[in-house]
Amino acid sequence: MKQLPSWLNKAWKKKAVIFRTLVQIIVFIGAVFLPVGIFHMICPMGGIATLTRFISQGLYIPKTSIANLIILGVVLFITIIAGPVFCGWICPLGSIQDWIRSLSIKLKIKRLTVPKRLNTVLSFLRFGILFFVIYVTTKSLSLLFMRIDPYYALTHFWTGEVFPLSLLILALTLITSFFIDRPWCRWFCPLGAVLSVLGKISIFKIKKPSSKCISCGLCNKACPVGLFPEKKDIDIRCIRCGLCTPACPKKVRTNKSNYLVGLISAIILVIVFFTVSSFTEKTFGVKAKGEISMNTTIHEASHNLGISEKEILEKLGLPETFATGTKLIDIEDQYEDITWTYIKETLKF
Numbered sequence: 069m070k071q072l073p074s075w076l077n078k079a080w081k082k083k084a085v086i087f088r089t090l091v092q093i094i095v096f097i098g099a100v101f102l103p104v105g106i107f108h109m110i111c112p113m114g115g116i117a118t119l120t121r122f123i124s125q126g127l128y129i130p131k132t133s134i135a136n137l138i139i140l141g142v143v144l145f146i147t148i149i150a151g152p153v154f155c156g157w158i159c160p161l162g163s164i165q166d167w168i169r170s171l172s173i174k175l176k177i178k179r180l181t182v183p184k185r186l187n188t189v190l191s192f193l194r195f196g197i198l199f200f201v202i203y204v205t206t207k208s209l210s211l212l213f214m215r216i217d218p219y220y221a222l223t224h225f226w227t228g229e230v231f232p233l234s235l236l237i238l239a240l241t242l243i244t245s246f247f248i249d250r251p252w253c254r255w256f257c258p259l260g261a262v263l264s265v266l267g268k269i270s271i272f273k274i275k276k277p278s279s280k281c282i283s284c285g286l287c288n289k290a291c292p293v294g295l296f297p298e299k300k301d302i303d304i305r306c307i308r309c310g311l312c313t314p315a316c317p318k319k320v321r322t323n324k325s326n327y328l329v330g331l332i333s334a335i336i337l338v339i340v341f342f343t344v345s346s347f348t349e350k351t352f353g354v355k356a357k358g359e360i361s362m363n364t365t366i367h368e369a370s371h372n373l374g375i376s377e378k379e380i381l382e383k384l385g386l387p388e389t390f391a392t393g394t395k396l397i398d399i400e401d402q403y404e405d406i407t408w409t410y411i412k413e414t415l416k417f
Contacts, residue, residue, distance in 0.1 A: 084314035084327055091334050092163035095341060099160045099223045102345060105362035105397040105408075107223065108211065109133045109348050110341070112154070113259045115140025116198075117205040117213065129209050130400035130407075135348045142340045144266060150333040151270040152263035155253060156292075156309035157334035158341070161219045161241070162253050166292050168245040180247045182294065191254060191305060194261035201258050210401055218252060249294045254305060264304045272329045274306055282317070290315035308333075352408055360417045362397035362408050369396065373417060383414050 099107065108114055108131040115136035118129045122137065143154045155162055172179070182190075201213045214220055215231040218238035224230055225238070244251040253260050274297070287297040290311040295303050297312040310327035352362055360369055370377045370392070377392045384399070384406055399406050 085311070087331060088157060088309065088311070088334075091157050091331075091338060092160075092166070095158050095338060096160045096163050098342060098345065102223070103349070103361065103363055104224055104227055104229050105131065105352065105395075106345060106348050107220070108214075108397075109135045109352065110139050110344055111136060111220075112140045112143045113201075113213070113217075113219070114211065116259065116262065117201060117211060120202060120206050121209065129205060129211065130404055131211055131397060133348070133352070135344050138344055139340065142337065143263070146333050146337060147263045147266040148270055150272045150329045151267035151274065151306065151308040152260065153308045153330050153333040154337060155257075155260055155263055156307035157330060158337050159219070159253075161222055161257075162250060162307070164222065164242065165245045165250045165253065168242060169249055169292060172246045177246055179249070182248060187254070187294070193255050194257055194264075197256055198258035198261045209404060213258075249292055250307075253307065254293055260307075264306075267306060267308065268304050272325070274308065274312075274326055284317055286315045286317060287312035360396075360415075363395050365395050366390075366392040369415070373415065380415065384411065 102110070114132045118132040118136055119140070121127055121129050128134075128136075146153055204212045214234070216234050216237055218234055218241050221230045221234035221238040225235060241252045281298055283298050285298065288295070291297060292309055292311065293305055293307055295306060308326075308330045310330040313324055313327040360372055364372070366377055366380055370380055373380075378388065380386075381388060381390055381392075386399070386403070386406075396411050397408055399411065400408065
């Protein structure tokens with residue numbers, strides 16, 4: 069195969085980075101502007117949280133739906149095919165850690181090198197957090213992980229729906245990202261734990277950038293999770309960002325398949341993300357009649373529907389002392405049989 073001209077090779081490298089950043093920005097903006105209730109229903113981690121109850125009882129935990137399982141299923145399928153592309157291209161929390169990393173490099177902030185053995189030990193924390201999330205969710209039948217989840221805090225910190233502890237964890241994650249590559253992804257993310265295992269057995273493997281590798285180390289510097297692509301073919305912590313490919317010097321024949329597989333997989337995930345979001349918004353979101361949505365409070369619903377708060381409480385079977393400032397979607401946290409679907413059917417909007 070003939071080597072690419074230097075100018076074309078340089079253009080390819082720039083476009084490769086730009087395409088990935090563009091995908092990250094699109095998904096990030098989409099996640100930030102999703103209504104709180106809709107966000108809960110399309111989060112892949114919510115799919116893992118509700119899966120245990122769905123298998124055993126055929127029911128979802130509060131604030132989740134079939135959309136969670138659809139998103140989770142697609143993410144897992146793509147991971148089996150191409151590895152954890154969701155982590156490397158889609159996840160908003162991963163994206164902002166990457167952007168902070170780039171900023172710290174430009175500011176010439178010294179990056180900290182975590183000893184290999186310590187890094188390996190810390191990476192197992194993800195699996196402990198995963199089992200903890202599954203355990204507490206099974207026991208409580210609610211999204212308790214939301215209380216500490218920086219992913220949710222990042223995309224909804226402005227709504228007033230975020231718990232202080234999750235904001236603190238988010239702040240610590242972002243600050244640490246100035247000195248260490250993707251700390252949350254490498255050591256704490258429960259979804260990343262699942263995807264990393266599937267990535268190890270994925271059909272498409274990450275291989276050395278070239279059979280003529282000259283060990284220049286540029287791919288190592290480009291890796292956002294501190295791996296060394298030049299030294300081994302695959303690592304369980306690889307997030308399939310594909311950045312090791314365009315980092316390869318122009319005189320080396322680079323295998324572009326690593327990047328292209330990630331790009332195609334990311335595009336598929338973006339399409340699914342927005343398609344399911346749109347479907348969920350139309351199915352569960354704001355309706356024309358009375359402008360009632362899952363984030364509407366009982367008090368607001370009373371005004372919009374033209375009926376008293378007492379009548380709404382009676383129809384839903386809630387006590388008279390129930391707080392009417394509660395959002396409709398949050399009622400299910402206290403009464404799991406009063407789901408969003410049940411509320412819509414009962415109040416007829």
